[in-house]
Amino acid sequence: MIKLESIYKNYNIGEHNESEVLKNISFLVKENDFTILRGPSGSGKSTILSIIGGLIKPTKGEVFVDGKSIAKLPDKFASLVRQEKIGFIFQKFNLIHELNTIDNITIPLLPGKLSRLEIEKRAEEILDDLSILNKKNVLVKKLSGGEQQRVAIARALINRPKIILADEPTANLDKKLSLSFIQIIKELKQKGITILLASHDPLFSELKCVDNFIDIQHGEIK
Amino acid sequence: MNFKLVDFTLKSLKRNMTKKLSVIFIFTVLVFLLVSVFSISSSIKKELLISVDSLPELIVQKMSGGRQTLIPVERAFEIASIPGVNNAYDRVWGYYFFENVNVNFTILGLDFDLETYKKKYDNIIEMNSDIIDTSNTPFMIAGKGVVEIFNSYYNPNYFDFIKGNGKRMRTNIAGSFSDESALETNDVILMPIQNVRELFDIEEHLATDIVVRVPNPEEIDVVKQKIQFMYPDCRLVSRQDIEASYQNVFDYKSGLFLSLLIAAFVAFFILIYDKTSGLSLEDKREIGILKAVGWQVENILQIKFIEGAIISLFSFSFGTGLALFYVYTLQAPLLRNLFTGASYLKPEFDLLPIVDLQVLSLIFILTVPIYIMATIIPSWRAAIIDADEVMH
Numbered sequence: 204m205i206k207l208e209s210i211y212k213n214y215n216i217g218e219h220n221e222s223e224v225l226k227n228i229s230f231l232v233k234e235n236d237f238t239i240l241r242g243p244s245g246s247g248k249s250t251i252l253s254i255i256g257g258l259i260k261p262t263k264g265e266v267f268v269d270g271k272s273i274a275k276l277p278d279k280f281a282s283l284v285r286q287e288k289i290g291f292i293f294q295k296f297n298l299i300h301e302l303n304t305i306d307n308i309t310i311p312l313l314p315g316k317l318s319r320l321e322i323e324k325r326a327e328e329i330l331d332d333l334s335i336l337n338k339k340n341v342l343v344k345k346l347s348g349g350e351q352q353r354v355a356i357a358r359a360l361i362n363r364p365k366i367i368l369a370d371e372p373t374a375n376l377d378k379k380l381s382l383s384f385i386q387i388i389k390e391l392k393q394k395g396i397t398i399l400l401a402s403h404d405p406l407f408s409e410l411k412c413v414d415n416f417i418d419i420q421h422g423e424i425k
Numbered sequence: 426m427n428f429k430l431v432d433f434t435l436k437s438l439k440r441n442m443t444k445k446l447s448v449i450f451i452f453t454v455l456v457f458l459l460v461s462v463f464s465i466s467s468s469i470k471k472e473l474l475i476s477v478d479s480l481p482e483l484i485v486q487k488m489s490g491g492r493q494t495l496i497p498v499e500r501a502f503e504i505a506s507i508p509g510v511n512n513a514y515d516r517v518w519g520y521y522f523f524e525n526v527n528v529n530f531t532i533l534g535l536d537f538d539l540e541t542y543k544k545k546y547d548n549i550i551e552m553n554s555d556i557i558d559t560s561n562t563p564f565m566i567a568g569k570g571v572v573e574i575f576n577s578y579y580n581p582n583y584f585d586f587i588k589g590n591g592k593r594m595r596t597n598i599a600g601s602f603s604d605e606s607a608l609e610t611n612d613v614i615l616m617p618i619q620n621v622r623e624l625f626d627i628e629e630h631l632a633t634d635i636v637v638r639v640p641n642p643e644e645i646d647v648v649k650q651k652i653q654f655m656y657p658d659c660r661l662v663s664r665q666d667i668e669a670s671y672q673n674v675f676d677y678k679s680g681l682f683l684s685l686l687i688a689a690f691v692a693f694f695i696l697i698y699d700k701t702s703g704l705s706l707e708d709k710r711e712i713g714i715l716k717a718v719g720w721q722v723e724n725i726l727q728i729k730f731i732e733g734a735i736i737s738l739f740s741f742s743f744g745t746g747l748a749l750f751y752v753y754t755l756q757a758p759l760l761r762n763l764f765t766g767a768s769y770l771k772p773e774f775d776l777l778p779i780v781d782l783q784v785l786s787l788i789f790i791l792t793v794p795i796y797i798m799a800t801i802i803p804s805w806r807a808a809i810i811d812a813d814e815v816m817h
Contacts, residue, residue, distance in 0.1 A: 283719075
């Protein structure tokens, strides 16, 4: 489902402050796998997720998502891959605080062809699954941290992605909310979704449902 | 058109309303000023051109020592015999200084039976019902501005002119011109020609100038050359000369507005510069989020286009509507005085409602597309860089 081949990523290329953040990263995530990228802050976990999601391009190497090479894909097509196959969950949720829950969730589908009614129906189903349907018209800035994260998860699921990329999803949550998040992730795995999660939270190391752990340190796989 | 994106943009505008209000305010004020100035200008221009249209094709003035002097009346008959000339007649007129208000009025002598003038003025004169008998006493028909000054500073029914020989000439105010002709008649007093001769001490065989009517515009230059050849001591003033002179005065006054408009444009372009020079962190973050959830650059440009179009079209329409209301319903208080001059005798006339589509289109082109571009360009810059960078 996700395949990385000798990925390198350098920033500020050719400048005095050039830095190599990823070195020769290669791994494979099979369909419906739950994979954890582990490593300390600054080790390059988020950069790997950004490359897989097509948000940034690697300096060198190949990335395949669902069989399609995306490393050199023009921005327009990378967006399409994200729209069709990937759902992102960010560490800081990255919600638009002045919009309400349902408006935040439906954002990924607005440029598409689904009608407003269909989009809202789909959003309500997801909100119901995540037990926050009663918050659908509440501004997200008025929601608790846990609720905001559920909104972020709902937004990641609205386009029915095959892959979920989650970047430090429990970094801003307490243990109870983190466990609740893990429960949601388990359910997503049961539904056949491939999950790649970057975290240095020890909670994930104890999980039995995790298929693979990939340890990253200083931009390299250990 | 994707109405979901329109809806999203409207919600975005709503949540950023306080930020957008200053933009809408500056934009509206700019459009208001531009449309007001151009509307007043178009109306006055139209009014002046109507006035010019009623002027004779040629006026013949006798010159002596470089200044205008009285012209022999007999020349009118000789000029009338030139082929192409429909009519030529002498005019007796002059300026009379009213000390109390420090202003000159134009006093024009008229043969009230003369067909041309009768036709022109019969329907625009409101008679003064207090004055019944005009057969024995000199009388006048005055412009609105003159009448107002008589009412305020002198007797509303008559005025004692001081003649050239130093004696008084009591003159009844028999009527006034209606509002429609205010701009051209505001400071004019019409009197029977013999009264004007008496007032200015002009002998029977002399006149102030001679008016020449030439119906065919193609023949005006030829007639002008012939008159000049016949009377080398005369100066000929054509309608085009007067029109150019009006235009010059008008353009000079329009120039006063340049400073006002330049200030408005400077404010607008500072706004544009501010917009194009970069987005706020919040805006960049939002673009990053949209890209991260699968939006393409063109989707982001679409919503920014819609946003720019909504703000600029609303401000343009509101500013234009406000300006048209201000100019044609309120009659442009303050601004019109700058155009019509600060004379004691301000012509009271209605600004004719004229919507100059060319000018409106020009203002539209100078503001709306520029603003939309200024909204799109920085968003495009933010959208084409990696979403990952934008979000950090």
